[in-house]
Amino acid sequence: xxxxxxxxxxxxxxxxxFIAPTATxxxxxxxxxxxxxxxxxVLRADFxxxxxxxxxxxxxGCVLHGGEDPITEIGPGATIGHLCVIHGCVxxxxxxxxxxxxxxxxxxxxxRCLVGAGATVPPNTVVPDGQLVLGGVGREKGPLTPTAQxxxxxxxxxxxxxxxxxxxxxxxAG
Numbered sequence: 501x502x503x504x505x506x507x508x509x510x511x512x513x514x515x516x517x518f519i520a521p522t523a524t525x526x527x528x529x530x531x532x533x534x535x536x537x538x539x540x541x542v543l544r545a546d547f548x549x550x551x552x553x554x555x556x557x558x559x560x561g562c563v564l565h566g567g568e569d570p571i572t573e574i575g576p577g578a579t580i581g582h583l584c585v586i587h588g589c590v591x592x593x594x595x596x597x598x599x600x601x602x603x604x605x606x607x608x609x610x611x612r613c614l615v616g617a618g619a620t621v622p623p624n625t626v627v628p629d630g631q632l633v634l635g636g637v638g639r640e641k642g643p644l645t646p647t648a649q650x651x652x653x654x655x656x657x658x659x660x661x662x663x664x665x666x667x668x669x670x671x672x673a674g
Contacts, residue, residue, distance in 0.1 A: 503673040506546050507665065510673035517552075520560075526670065532556075532576075546662065548572065548588070562586065566605065575611065589621075592629065609633075 503511045503519075506527035513519055513529075518536040527545035531537060532554040541562040543550050548568035552558060553576040562580050566572035566588030575593035580586060584597055588605035591597060595609050598617035603609060607621045610629035615621060620636035627633055 504670045505673040507669045509545070511543075511545075514554075535574075538562075545572075546666070553578070553593075556580070558586075559584075570606065570608070581617070 502524045504526045509528040511525040511529040513531040514533045516533045517531045520537060520539040522539045523537045523541045525543045528549040529543045529545045530549065530551045532552060534555045535552045536557045538558065538560045540560055541558050543564045548566055548571050550564050550572040552574045555577040556574045558580045559582045561583040564572055564586045570590050572586060572588055573590045574580060575591050575595060577594040578591045579596045581597055581599040583600045585602040589603045589607040591609045592611035592613060594611060595613045597615045600618045601615050603621040604623045606624035608626045609615060610627050610631060612629060613627055613631045613633060616634040619633055
């Protein structure tokens with residue numbers, strides 16, 4: 501399994517966890533007991549930690565990334581379905597995130613929720629425990645907001661610098 505340290509932080513995988521041989525874990529990734537990370541999933545913890553709690557599963561082709569506020573956390577026993585993007589958010593205990601779902605920065609999905617396949621959960625959304633979440637189709641809303649403009653303006657340089665850091669700082673862990 502590809503495990504990479506980044507700037508002195510290496511993945512920490514509990515011995516009872518399953519990490520598929522083609523999954524990639526980079527940086528401050530913590531996988532707890534009996535959790536699983538499946539084929540071609542990528543967990544990249546370079547802006548902040550990623551924690552996959554005990555018994556949770558991150559299925560094939562998922563991408564987990566994010567920062568420090570909040571850290572990206574998958575609750576105990578939660579399921580992250582195939583091809584999900586989980587970015588800077590918190591998924592509650594035993595929640596089920598359906599295939600192809602995107603959960604964006606600052607969102608909090610409560611315990612034992614189900615987010616239906618293909619949904620997009622917008623930034624900073626708070627979903628209480630035990631709720632069903634469906635839908636989410638992007639539509640044009642007009643000119644860029646100041647926050648959106650900030651992302652458009654800063655993202656190219658941010659990723660050029662991050663790529664330089666990875667080029668100089670990624671190495672096999674262990």
